[in-house]
Amino acid sequence: AQSVAQPEDQVNVAEGNPLTVKCTYSVSGNPYLFWYVQYPNRGLQFLLKYITGDNLVKGSYGFEAEFNKSQTSFHLKKPSALVSDSALYFCAVRGVDILTGGGNKLTFGTGTQLKVEL
Amino acid sequence: DSGVTQTPKHLITATGQRVTLRCSPRSGDLSVYWYQQSLDQGLQFLIQYYNGEERAKGNILERFSAQQFPDLHSELNLSSLELGDSALYFCASSVGASFDQPQHFGDGTRLSIL
Numbered sequence: 001a002q003s004v005a006q007p008e009d010q011v012n013v014a015e016g017n018p019l020t021v022k023c024t025y026s027v028s029g030n031p032y033l034f035w036y037v038q039y040p041n042r043g044l045q046f047l048l049k050y051i052t053g054d055n056l057v058k059g060s061y062g063f064e065a066e067f068n069k070s071q072t073s074f075h076l077k078k079p080s081a082l083v084s085d086s087a088l089y090f091c092a093v094r095g096v097d098i099l100t101g102g103g104n105k106l107t108f109g110t111g112t113q114l115k116v117e118l
Numbered sequence: 119d120s121g122v123t124q125t126p127k128h129l130i131t132a133t134g135q136r137v138t139l140r141c142s143p144r145s146g147d148l149s150v151y152w153y154q155q156s157l158d159q160g161l162q163f164l165i166q167y168y169n170g171e172e173r174a175k176g177n178i179l180e181r182f183s184a185q186q187f188p189d190l191h192s193e194l195n196l197s198s199l200e201l202g203d204s205a206l207y208f209c210a211s212s213v214g215a216s217f218d219q220p221q222h223f224g225d226g227t228r229l230s231i232l
Contacts, residue, residue, distance in 0.1 A: 032218045043120060043208055043223030044161075051218055090161065094217040105176050106217050108161040 002027040002095045006109035013081045013116050021076040021112045027095030033074040034092040034106065035065055044090060050074060061085070081116045088113050121145060124209050124224035132232050136197040139227045141209030143190055149173070149212045150192040151221060152184055156205040167192055168215040196229070204231045 003026045013019045025031055032051050036044040048059025055067045065076045074091060091109040121144035131137055143150050152164040154177075163176035167186035178184075181199075186192045196203060206228050210221035 034220070036223075041225065043122070043210070043225045044221075045120070045223070046220035049218075049220065105163045105166075105174055106221070107163075110160045 002031075002093055002107045004091050004093050004107055004109035006089075006091055006112045008112050009110075010113040010115060013114070015083050015116050015118050016080050019078050019081040019085070019114065019116070021089050021091075021114060023074045023076065023091030023109060024072050025074060025091070025093040025095075026072065027093050029095050031074075032094040033065075033067065034094070035059065035063070035074075035076050036090045036092065036108075038088040038090065038111070040087075047076070047089075081114075083116050083118060086114055086116045120222040120224060122209060122211050122222050122224035124207075124227050126227060127225070128228045128230070130230045130232060131199060133199055133201060135199050136195065137199065137229065139194040139196070139207055139209075139229075141192045141194070141211075141224060143192070143209075143211030144222050147211035147213050147222070148190065149215055150186055150190070151210040151212075152178075152192070152194050153208040153210065153223075154205045155208060155226070159205075161208075164194070166215075173215055174217075199231050201231050204229055 005024045034049045035047040038044045050057045050067045058064045088111045092106045123142040125140045148169045151166045155161045164178040166174040184194045206226045208226045210223045212219045212221050
């Protein structure tokens with residue numbers, strides 16, 4: 001079965017510093033990978049996705065993510081964090097499960113709370 | 119604003135009751151997805167409809183059912199409610215049927231079971 005791990009419940013960063021939110025995945029076949037952000041009392045918002053091609057994907061609000069097939073990782077990054085980036089970030093994967101043949105769904109990680117402080 | 123509308127925003131009811139959550143997808147989107155978000159289970163995919171037909175099923179309980187109507191709005195019906203059903207229920211929509219497209223989420227319905 002496909003799975004996503006976000007090893008950090010919370011990441012703290014100072015405004016202006018670079019940030020990284022980690023994500024690793026497990027899936028059979030080629031993964032489709034996504035990052036979403038959730039602000040308090042709101043639904044998830046799409047940030048970026050990797051389907052194929054360049055391993056560095058650029059998304060909304062200055063975020064980017066790097067796909068690493070050998071490490072099965074898809075870490076979210078931003079060169080300079082803003083206080084307004086403080087939110088809950090979710091990594092998600094869509095893949096094909098060879099054992100069950102299923103895969104037509106997104107599996108989300110447990111989320112990482114990003115806190116950017118002045 | 120994602121363009122996805124969910125009503126009601128909050129719902130408080132008792133165990134054993136039945137409720138209906140409603141979702142209007144973004145204009146032009148044919149797929150509707152339902153998710154449950156809780157502290158212990160995280161974000162769980164429940165079910166997907168595409169252009170009125172059930173397309174994919176996730177961790178949806180037998181007590182729960184959904185449908186998508188000809189005008190593409192969708193309803194999620196939860197019956198014989200239990201305390202553990204208390205959660206935030208999200209609807210999302212996308213243009214096509216594939217899970218490789220970005221999904222646009224509503225702001226959710228918070229269901230509290232007393």
